[in-house]
Amino acid sequence: MRHKMALTAIGGLTFLVVCCSLAAFFVDGYYLPFKPCRPITYPEGRKTGQSFSYAATDTLDIVLSFYDQHLEVQPWPADTGLWRREELEDSRYLYSCYSVDINGLSTETGCIYVSRQDQGTWIEGMLLRSEGDNLPCPRK
Secondary structure (H helix, E strand, O other): OHHHHHHHHHHHHHHHHHHHHHHHHHHHOOOOOOOOOOOEOOOOOOEOOOOEEEEEOOOHHHHHHHHHHHOOOEOOOOOOOOOEEEEOOOOOEEEEEEEEOOOOOEEEEEEEEEEEEOOEEEEEEEEEEEEOOOOOOOOO
16 A cells, blocks of 8 residues: 555656646747747758857858848748848848747747958857847847
């Protein structure tokens, strides 16, 4: 009898831990599927949640063409979950995308900046996460 009660208690505790872990996983949203606004790296085209910045030896036009094609850029203003491109006042190009996770609680904003450099092109990317409203990409 004691053995059965102990197994029931262990089973209940395990169930509780699993449920709490799944709830935390769902509420946080970082690992949930459908992440259309994760920035991609150049030239690999790999989605990432990490910030990056580097110089590419390719011309600005080649890099912009790559991002236009790989991000399927939409005319400004694009809908939620779609990438758009705009030229900023300081001659940088900004690719931005805003989406809500499938949990309906957390949001992600992808930002990719592309600018001309002496020997090629400078590329910076970041992912902004929030609980609730979206965070816009910094303009300066």
